[in-house]
Amino acid sequence: MVDSERIDKLIAAVPPALALRAGLDLDIFTRLGGGAATAASLGAALDVAPDRLSRLLYALASIGLLEVEDGQFRNGAEAAAFLDASEPTYRGGDHALLRELWGADLLTAESLRQNRPAALHDFSEAGPESAAAFSRLLAPGGVIFGRQLAQVLDLSAVGSVIDIGGGAGTILVGLREQRPQIAATLMELPTVAAVAPDILSEYGASDVVVEAGDITVAPSIGRHDLAILKAVVQVLPPEQARSSILNAARCLAPGGEIAIAGWGVVDDDRLGPPEGVFLNLTFLNLYRHGEAYTEGQYRAWMTEAGLVDISRSRLGDGTALFRGRLPG
Ligand SMILES: C[S@@+](CC[C@H](N)C(=O)[O-])C[C@H]1O[C@@H](n2cnc3c(N)ncnc32)[C@H](O)[C@@H]1O
Numbered sequence: 001m002v003d004s005e006r007i008d009k010l011i012a013a014v015p016p017a018l019a020l021r022a023g024l025d026l027d028i029f030t031r032l033g034g035g036a037a038t039a040a041s042l043g044a045a046l047d048v049a050p051d052r053l054s055r056l057l058y059a060l061a062s063i064g065l066l067e068v069e070d071g072q073f074r075n076g077a078e079a080a081a082f083l084d085a086s087e088p089t090y091r092g093g094d095h096a097l098l099r100e101l102w103g104a105d106l107l108t109a110e111s112l113r114q115n116r117p118a119a120l121h122d123f124s125e126a127g128p129e130s131a132a133a134f135s136r137l138l139a140p141g142g143v144i145f146g147r148q149l150a151q152v153l154d155l156s157a158v159g160s161v162i163d164i165g166g167g168a169g170t171i172l173v174g175l176r177e178q179r180p181q182i183a184a185t186l187m188e189l190p191t192v193a194a195v196a197p198d199i200l201s202e203y204g205a206s207d208v209v210v211e212a213g214d215i216t217v218a219p220s221i222g223r224h225d226l227a228i229l230k231a232v233v234q235v236l237p238p239e240q241a242r243s244s245i246l247n248a249a250r251c252l253a254p255g256g257e258i259a260i261a262g263w264g265v266v267d268d269d270r271l272g273p274p275e276g277v278f279l280n281l282t283f284l285n286l287y288r289h290g291e292a293y294t295e296g297q298y299r300a301w302m303t304e305a306g307l308v309d310i311s312r313s314r315l316g317d318g319t320a321l322f323r324g325r326l327p328g
Pocket residue numbers: 123138139141142164165166167168187188189192213214215216229230231232235
């Protein structure tokens with residue numbers, strides 16, 4: 001017997017997520033920090049009308065992200081830990097990016113009807129301004145991902161790391177926080193390579209070597225102990241996805257490790273994980289050819305690249321991580 005409950009729940013899941021995003025956009029959780037505020041004082045601090053703001057505050061309280069008592073709002077435990085940007089455990093770094101992606105998601109039916117991406121994003125044809133804007137959107141999330149990676153990889157023997165298609169290169173910032181002695185290179189398409197140094201210097205990482213190149217055509221000019229390829233394979237058509245992995249492996253010194261990551265990965269049956277399955281729809285709206293490739297495709301390309309000890313794991317935020325090593 002089917003009933004409408006599940007459909008109602010699916011539909012109801014969206015508005016709380018949108019309220020959360022509005023809270024992040026307005027910096028509400030960071031403003032509140034460890035304290036409490038009324039809608040009036042928060043409204044004054046944010047320069048928004050308190051009576052209208054209070055609707056959002058009550059909505060956030062209704063899903064436990066805020067707590068309210070006698071008209072005073074404070075962060076709930078999860079918001080205090082993960083949505084306050086001053087905390088090292090902050091998970092909201094991607095919210096500006098999600099705003100773009102969710103905007104694109106609303107166009108899925110349109111993209112299918114028109115048989116073209118309704119919110120086309122073309123990395124190779126992007127002008128300097130849009131390359132800089134997109135790289136800035138990704139930059140905060142990059143630092144967080146770099147920290148996550150530093151926790152799961154053994155960096156003790158890594159003397160040199162390359163982030164291929166790393167946007168502004170901020171993954172290298174998070175990755176090297178505890179090991180600043182690791183030499184770092186960012187390899188990017190020329191338009192992004194041109195804007196990356198300015199963004200890197202804002203993150204105190206002017207020592208990162210920026211190399212302009214196209215990973216589908218040739219490897220880096222250097223050899224590195226660790227190569228990172230995050231959210232890059234998925235933006236490329238299959239033949240270029242394959243060559244990006246073959247060339248990334250050629251950036252490695254013998255014994256070096258590759259970390260291929262992204263939400264855009266699906267199981268071989270294409271039914272999971274949810275991050276990959278639904279990002280694959282977002283891709284319909286953004287890219288002519290990019291897609292969430294299957295685990296089997298990643299493994300086949302990595303094997304063809306001569307990599308061994310291939311593994312797939314899932315990081316805390318749902319990012320799929322493939323690791324492999326070049327024989328020593
Ligand atoms: C979705 S973004 C991911 C950026 C970064 N890795 C991250 O996860 O934040 C994809 C990046 O791949 C870069 N890219 C696309 N095609 C490339 C290619 N053929 N060679 C090098 N970089 C490429 C783009 O310029 C863009 O910065």
